[in-house]
Amino acid sequence: MTSAPSTERSRKKVIYSSPYIPAEWIAAHGLEPNRMACLSYDRSLFVSAPVNVEAGVCPYMRGFINQASSDTRVQAIILTTTCDQMRRGADLISLYSHIPCFLMHVPASWETSGVNRLFLRELERLGEFLVSLGGVKPQPDELAATMRTYDEKRKKLMAQQGMVSGKDFAQKLACFAETGNVTDGREQYVPGEKCIPVGFIGSPLTGNHFDLFDVFSEYGASVAFNATETGERVLPARFDLRRLKDEPMHVLAESYFSSFPDIGERPNNRIFMWMKDRVRDHHVRGVVLIRYMWCDKWHAEAQRFRESLSVPLLDIEIDGEQIGERTRNRIQAFMEGLR
Template identity: 20%
Template sequence: MIPKVDLKVVFTRLQEFKNEGKKILGIFPHSLIPDELIYAANAIPVRLILGGDEYAATKGTEYMTQATCPFARGCIGYFDQKVPIYTLIDGLVGGNFCNGDLIASEIITKFFNIPFLKVTFPTTTESFSLKFLQHEYIDFKEKLEQFTGSQITHEKLISTFDKYNTLREAFQKINLQIKNTTSSLKGDDLQNLMHRFLLLGPDEILQFINDLKIENVEQSNNKIPILLSGTGIALGDELIHFIEGFEAIVMINDTWSGIHFYREKLEHDPNDDPMATLAKHYLLKNESSRMVPNVRRLPRVLELIKEYNIKGVIDHILKFCDPYIADYKRFKESLQDAEIPVLQLERDYSTSLEQLKTRIGAFFEMIL
C-alpha cells in the first residue's frame, strides 16, 4: 500500500527548494499550463490540489458566492487559513480553463498579494486556436524567464520533455499493474502517487517510483473494475478510498488527478519549435470536457472500458463544475446506449461519503 502524502514532508521539501533559490509556482490542477515550461525555468510547479474540506470551502464564501465550484472556494479558503505549503508559493499561474479557475486566481492574487502569471486558453482545436495557444506559451515563457531569472533554452526544454515522458511511462506501467489481478496495488495507491507528483514535481516522484516494491497477492482479485470520470479527486477527498471499500477497484481514474497526465506521451522532434510541440500536446490531446465541440471524452472512455475490461462507470461531478455539468446528459445516455452501467454522483464537500453509501452500494449490486 502506498501511503498518502505527508504535507509536513512536502512543506520541508518545498522549503529546501526555496533555499536553493528556486521559485515555487502554484497552478490550478486542471488547467492547460505546461509543467515542462516551469520546470525548465528552474522552478517548482505545485498544483493546488488540497480539497475535500467543507470548512475551507465555506471559508471561501467570504470571497465568492456559494453558487461556485467548491474546489475553487476551498483553494481560496486554504490561502485564507495560511495552510503551510501554500504560504511558500511565490507566484500563481492560472487562466480561463473554467469559471472557478479564473475567478479564484484573481481573488487569490488580489487578497493575498501573490503575483499572477496569466495564460489564456482557447476552447476549440481549430488551427487558429493552436497558433493562439502557441503564442500564449511564448508569452508565458518570457514571463517565466523574467520572474525566475532563469533562461529557458531549447536544450533545457528537450531534456525536460524527455524527463516528463519518462514519468508518463512510469505511471502507465503502474496503471497496467493495477489491471493485473494478482497485484496488491489499488486505485487509491495510484492516486496517492499522483498527488505526490502534483505537489513536488518529477524528480521526487521518479525516485519514489524507482524505489517502489510492489507485492503480489496469493489469490486473484475479484473486485469489480470501475472507471471514475469527471471532476478530479483532491488531496483530502477520500472518494476513491471509499469506493474501494466495496467489492470494487478504481482501475482507471479518468480525471485531472489520474490518467489525463499520462495517457499519452508528449511527441516531439528536437528540430521542431518546442512551443508548437507543447501547444499540440496540451490542446489537441486535452482530455477535459471544456472543449467545443467535446469530441475526445466519450471515445476515450469507451476505449478504456474495452482495454481494461471495465464493468461500470462512476461519473463524479462537483457542484458548479461547469464543463462536466454541461456534459451530464450526453455522457450518461451515450454510455447507457452502449449498455455500460453508469452512476452519476453530483456532490460538494458538505456531502459526507456515508450519505453516498446506499447509492454506490446499489450500483455495485446492479452490476453483479
C-alpha cells in the same frame, strides 16, 4: 502580469491546478512547478477578503485559491480559463492577494490551427511571467532536456498502471503532479476475483476524495481507470522525440493542448469516444462520474454519458468535504446493481 517583490524571491513554488500547464516549462525556467492537491475546503470564499459567499461558488476553486494564497512558500499562482470559476478566481486573487497571479487562456475550441497558435502564444506569455518572477528563459536545448526528463518520468509512472491498486496509482499521479517525483511500485496488485471493475471520470480528486477508492473497494469494486482531472486521462501524450531538438516549444504545446480529451473542449465529442474505448478496453461494468457542486461542464454531460456508455453510470456530486453517508449508500446501491 506582476513582478514578484524582491523580498519574496526566496519563495520557490509556482502553484497551478490545471493539467494544461506544462510542469516542464516552469521547471525549465528554474522554478518549482507544483500542481497542488487541494486539501482544505475552508468555507470562506477567500481567506483575506471581507466577503463570504457560498452559493454558486465551486468548492474546489474556493479551496484551491484559499490554500494557494495562504501558503507562504508560494511564489506565484497560475490559473487557466478552462473553467469560469477559476477565471473569476483570478479576479479575486488580484483583488485580495499580493501573490502574483497569471491567468492563461486555454482555448475551448480545438479544430483550427489558429487556436493551436494561440495556445503556443499563451505558453510564451507564461514564460515571460516566469522570467518576471526571477526565472531564466531556457535555451531550446535546455527545454528539450527538461522535457525528456519529464517524459521519462511519465513513462515510468504509466508503467505502474495496473500494477498497483487504483488508489495507489492515483496517489502516485498526485505525487508526481505536486513534486515531479515518481515513486517506485511495491508488490504487484492483483484485484480479487470477485471484484467488479469500474472507471472514474470527472473533476479533480484531492484530499479526502481518495477515500472514494476505499469505499468502492469496500463494496467490491476495483477502479480500473481514473479519468478524473487528476487521473491518467490528463497526462500529455509522449513527446515526439524526433522534433524535440529543433522545435521543443511546438512539441510541448501540441502535447499539452491537443493530446487529451476534455469535457470543456468544443466540440467535446472526443471525450465520449475516448470513454467508450476505455470502457471496452478495461472491461469495466460501471462508470462513476465524480463532479463538484456547481461544475456545469461535467454536470451538463452526465445524462449524455449515461446514454452513450454501454454500462451504468453513477453521478456523484461532492462539495469538497468528507464522503458522506448518502454518497456511501448510493455507491453501495450502485455496486449491488452491478452484481
